[in-house]
Amino acid sequence: MEDTIVKMHGEEICSMVKRYQRFLITTHVRADGDGIGSEVALYHALRSMGKTVCIANDSPTPQMYQFIIPPEGVYIYPDSPKDRAEVVFALDSPTLERLGMIQEIIPEDAKIINVDHHISNEYFGAVNWVAEDMCATGEIVLTLLREMDIDITPDMATALYVAIVTDTGRFTHSNTTPAALRAAAFLIERGARHEEISKNVYNTNSFPLIQLRAGAQHGRPPRREPDCRHLADKRDAGEGEDQRYRHAGICRHSRVNRGGDRWGAAP
Numbered sequence: 001m002e003d004t005i006v007k008m009h010g011e012e013i014c015s016m017v018k019r020y021q022r023f024l025i026t027t028h029v030r031a032d033g034d035g036i037g038s039e040v041a042l043y044h045a046l047r048s049m050g051k052t053v054c055i056a057n058d059s060p061t062p063q064m065y066q067f068i069i070p071p072e073g074v075y076i077y078p079d080s081p082k083d084r085a086e087v088v089f090a091l092d093s094p095t096l097e098r099l100g101m102i103q104e105i106i107p108e109d110a111k112i113i114n115v116d117h118h119i120s121n122e123y124f125g126a127v128n129w130v131a132e133d134m135c136a137t138g139e140i141v142l143t144l145l146r147e148m149d150i151d152i153t154p155d156m157a158t159a160l161y162v163a164i165v166t167d168t169g170r171f172t173h174s175n176t177t178p179a180a181l182r183a184a185a186f187l188i189e190r191g192a193r194h195e196e197i198s199k200n201v202y203n204t205n206s207f208p209l210i211q212l213r214a215g216a217q218h219g220r221p222p223r224r225e226p227d228c229r230h231l232a233d234k235r236d237a238g239e240g241e242d243q244r245y246r247h248a249g250i251c252r253h254s255r256v257n258r259g260g261d262r263w264g265a266a267p
């Protein structure tokens with residue numbers, strides 16, 4: 001992304017952050033690694049600036065991402081913060097509707113800052129930083145924090161690494177750009193705990209998922225749909241057995257992820 005565009009967005013958001021005190025951060029329904037990682041990094045950054053900030057989401061945090069959730073926790077609808085937010089950061093969400101029930105708790109007079117990399121983004125914010133060339137919203141948030149001269153701590157770096165590693169499919173999707181790899185390298189320099197990420201996000205399987213994988217190896221159809229919300233947006237995929245395997249990440253095929261469309265190249 002061109003330096004002038006980065007500067008323009010950086011300055012615009014920076015001046016909003018300076019002007020206001022109370023912030024709410026949210027992401028799309030069935031939050032994924034990019035949405036949650038981006039939220040958590042921005043949360044730590046705003047707190048380091050002395051802001052009042054909370055995260056509120058439509059859907060529960062999948063177990064695999066719990067390890068990056070700050071000790072203060074996140075609100076899951078209908079739980080919602082008492083403080084009225086002046087500014088709402090909507091992260092990784094192409095439309096307002098994709099925020100789900102969180103739309104209900106956004107104060108009418110709140111300014112929305114829309115930060116996203118989906119090609120389908122509807123520019124619904126008062127400020128919109130939509131960068132389709134970035135591999136993940138986490139890459140945009142990292143660029144923003146660097147523009148704002150935030151000292152990137154190991155907690156922020158870990159959250160942003162989760163965002164990038166999950167949205168690039170562990171650096172295998174077509175959005176694994178040189179910039180994505182540079183961002184990942186920078187985050188490890190800043191203390192991203194990548195071994196902890198691998199353990200939590202990729203090497204800890206739920207029992208139903210293990211059963212499903214075992215069944216797939218022996219050519220047996222899955223008996224019931226596993227809870228694999230974290231792996232794909234089911235609304236983007238069709239129905240049927242193949243899809244259920246696919247949700248579990250079992251199918252081997254080249255994946256395209258342009259703006260989060262991770263099943264674009266499915267056979």
Ligand SMILES: [Mn+2]
Nearest residue numbers: 034092137260
């Ligand atoms: Mn994303």
